[in-house]
Each structure stands twice: as C-alpha cells, then as structure tokens.
Amino acid sequence: MSNVLAPWRSPLSRALHRNRSQPFSRYLQLATITPEGYPANRTVVFRGFTPQGNKLKIITDVRSEKFQQLHHCPWGEICWYFSQTREQFRLFGSIQVIDAHSPDATGQQWRLETWQSLSEAARLQLAWPTPKAPREPNPEAFRPPPPSPEMPLPTFCLLCLSPQRVEHLELRGEPQNRWLFWLDEENLWQQQGVNP
Amino acid sequence: MSNVLAPWRSPLSRALHRNRSQPFSRYLQLATITPEGYPANRTVVFRGFTPQGNKLKIITDVRSEKFQQLHHCPWGEICWYFSQTREQFRLFGSIQVIDAHSPDATGQQWRLETWQSLSEAARLQLAWPTPKAPREPNPEAFRPPPPSPEMPLPTFCLLCLSPQRVEHLELRGEPQNRWLFWLDEENLWQQQGVNP
Numbered sequence: 573m574s575n576v577l578a579p580w581r582s583p584l585s586r587a588l589h590r591n592r593s594q595p596f597s598r599y600l601q602l603a604t605i606t607p608e609g610y611p612a613n614r615t616v617v618f619r620g621f622t623p624q625g626n627k628l629k630i631i632t633d634v635r636s637e638k639f640q641q642l643h644h645c646p647w648g649e650i651c652w653y654f655s656q657t658r659e660q661f662r663l664f665g666s667i668q669v670i671d672a673h674s675p676d677a678t679g680q681q682w683r684l685e686t687w688q689s690l691s692e693a694a695r696l697q698l699a700w701p702t703p704k705a706p707r708e709p710n711p712e713a714f715r716p717p718p719p720s721p722e723m724p725l726p727t728f729c730l731l732c733l734s735p736q737r738v739e740h741l742e743l744r745g746e747p748q749n750r751w752l753f754w755l756d757e758e759n760l761w762q763q764q765g766v767n768p
Numbered sequence: 769m770s771n772v773l774a775p776w777r778s779p780l781s782r783a784l785h786r787n788r789s790q791p792f793s794r795y796l797q798l799a800t801i802t803p804e805g806y807p808a809n810r811t812v813v814f815r816g817f818t819p820q821g822n823k824l825k826i827i828t829d830v831r832s833e834k835f836q837q838l839h840h841c842p843w844g845e846i847c848w849y850f851s852q853t854r855e856q857f858r859l860f861g862s863i864q865v866i867d868a869h870s871p872d873a874t875g876q877q878w879r880l881e882t883w884q885s886l887s888e889a890a891r892l893q894l895a896w897p898t899p900k901a902p903r904e905p906n907p908e909a910f911r912p913p914p915p916s917p918e919m920p921l922p923t924f925c926l927l928c929l930s931p932q933r934v935e936h937l938e939l940r941g942e943p944q945n946r947w948l949f950w951l952d953e954e955n956l957w958q959q960q961g962v963n964p
Contacts, residue, residue: 596851603799603809603845611807613799613847615856649799651809655792655851660811700943700963707946707961714943747896747910750903765903767896 600652627732687724796848823928883920
C-alpha cells in the first residue's frame with residue numbers, strides 16, 4: 573500500500589501551492605529526541621517526496637546533532653505551519669537515515685538524486701567547517717572549492733520521514749477544522765474529523 | 769541570578785520588534801516527549817515573558833496532549849523562526865505547568881494575569897468541546913457563553929518555559945552566524961560564537 577498516495581498528500585500539496593509565494597513555506601520544524609531523552613527542535617527545508625512511499629525528504633550533515641540523535645532514536649515529528657493560509661500539518665513517523673555508508677540501494681539512489689538537485693550554495697554548506705564548533709575566524713574556510721554537483725560529499729546525509737500519523741488543522745474555519753489521518757494495522761490510511 | 773535579563777533576551781526582543789508586522793512572528797514550535805517516548809511538535813503562541821526569570825509564557829488546555837506529555841516529561845525545546853529577518857532561536861528548558869490546582873502562589877498570579885490579558889476569542893476556545901474528540905456536529909457547541917474575563921476557566925493552563933540553553937542562528941550573515949548561550953553550574957549565562 574505504500575505506493576498509494578496517502579489521503580493527507582492532497583491537502584498538503586494544496587497548502588504548498590497556495591503558499592508558494594513565500595519561500596519559507598518550505599521550511600518546517602523537526603522534533604527529535606536527544607540520547608539523554610530530551611526534546612530537540614529545529615527548522616529544516618522540505619526537499620520533496622521520495623519517488624515512492626509518501627516519505628518527506630530532508631537533508632542534513634553527518635556532523636550535526638540531529639544525525640546523532642536519529643541514530644539513537646529514529647523517530648521525528650514535523651510541525652509545518654503555513655502562514656498565508658493559516659493551517660498546520662503535524663507529521664509523525666520513523667526517519668530513515670541515509671549517509672554514504674547506508675547499504676540500501678534505493679536509499680543511495682535517492683541520496684544521489686537529492687544531492688544533484690541542490691543549489692551550489694546548499695552543497696557548499698556541507699563543505700564548511702564543523703557545525704557548532706567554536707567559530708572559525710578565517711572567512712576563507714567558508715569559501716571552499718565548490719563540491720562536485722555529481723558526487724555527494726561524505727558529510728551529506730538524506731533523511732526520509734515516513735508518516736504514520738498526520739494531523740491537519742485549519743485555523744481559518746468557523747470555528748476551525750481539524751482532521752486526523754493514521755495508518756491502521758493493515759497499513760491502510762484512515763481519517764477522521766475531530767474537534768479543533 | 770534569575771532576575772537578571774539573560775543575554776539572549778536582547779537579540780530575541782530585536783527579532784520580535786523587526787518582525788512585528790507579521791502577526792505569525794509570535795507563533796513558535798514547541799517540541800515535547802510523549803509518555804511512550806516519542807517526539808511531539810506543534811505551533812503555539814508566545815504570550816510574553818514572566819515578570820521575573822526570563823521564562824516564556826505559553827497557554828494550553830488541560831485536555832490537550834501536551835498537558836499530559838508535560839506531566840510525564842517536563843522538558844521542551846522551542847524552535848522559533850523569524851521569516852522577515854531570517855533568523856532562528858532554539859530555546860531548551862524545563863516547563864512549569866500551572867493549572868487551577870497548582871499550589872504555587874506566584875504561578876497562580878501569572879496564570880490569572882495571563883487569562884485576563886487574553887482576547888475573548890482565545891478565552892472562548894477553552895470552553896469549546898474536548899480537543900481531538902470526534903468532531904462535534906452541532907456548531908452551537910463552539911459558541912458557548914463568553915467566559916468571565918476575570919476568572920480563568922478550569923481548562924486554562926499556563927506553561928512557563930525556563931531556558932537553560934539557547935541557540936541563535938542568523939541566516940543572513942556571510943556566511944551565517946550562530947551563537948550559543950547556556951547556564952553554567954553557578955547559574956550564570958555564558959555565550960560563545962560557533963560555526964553555523
């Protein structure tokens with residue numbers, strides 16, 4: 573069933589379309605859990621869906637904290653607020669971490685294609701000095717030679733979040749509207765309108 | 769030391785001021801942990817700081833999932849992205865849950881003042897049918913008599929997040945700028961510039 577378009581894909585596509593004039597409508601917040609068991613939260617960029625499976629693509633650096641966190645606890649919840657249409661999507665699911673060493677051939681293909689679709693500015697960041705290390709004083713360190721647009725740097729990591737539960741909240745309704753979507757035991761999507 | 773203005777307050781106030789034309793600049797994402805140990809994430813509204821202690825005020829309904837989650841694990845991380853100035857604050861800390869039964873007198877005073885500062889629309893939501901229960905078909909249920917502007921409803925709960933670690937990221941820098949702020953063992957704020 574994983575290749576069928578999930579029922580929350582249509583309202584999410586509509587939100588992306590209606591908010592497309594705001595570049596930050598592709599920014600979302602990803603919550604994870606630290607190895608010590610505390611919540612962590614940061615803004616990341618939506619990089620599209622995987623060719624199959626309704627999975628949301630996000631990129632990161634293997635030197636980032638979320639990379640470590642996801643090795644420890646491979647779950648996340650995305651919170652995605654669209655300010656123009658005033659609606660929110662929450663997407664909870666497991667996260668597949670695909671770095672240079674991942675054995676999964678399909679995952680490696682997705683990682684390669686995602687790298688090739690990045691802007692040069694985005695690729696350059698993967699060649700910057702270690703994130704969150706004491707500030708590198710030499711500005712030249714942030715102007716490395718442009719990485720190959722074909723072959724991903726070893727620091728490049730693809731994250732694929734596979735939603736199991738999705739919530740859609742429309743603040744504009746009267747009063748407001750909220751829907752839940754979830755995968756049942758047979759891996760089929762169910763949905764229900766609930767109170768806001 | 770808790771009454772001293774923390775060093776991250778100044779850049780955060782500046783961000784709030786510079787983004788004030790966008791009402792959604794007071795919306796932020798709060799990550800918590802479910803009783804089962806999974807991450808949860810949702811948009812909430814910043815309701816200002818407590819009179820002392822650099823704590824961020826958020827309101828919720830005692831019938832909400834985050835209320836249950838915070839009783840189980842009283843920690844959260846706020847992710848706050850300002851789209852106009854392109855900067856992000858992450859604020860990690862413990863969360864004090866102040867409902868009608870909380871014994872703390874100062875907390876009750878904050879709860880009362882926060883209730884009294886709400887709009888009628890915000891107060892009304894606390895009188896709506898149970899959040900996330902199957903959708904109530906009668907629209908009248910969402911038009912309850914206006915609650916007293918003086919006395920909080922029993923469903924009304926104040927959350928106060930007390931930051932222990934704050935990260936500020938400016939995407940507009942060349943390349944970008946990131947600062948960390950943290951409370952040391954003596955409860956004094958430290959700060960350091962780090963790589964973006």
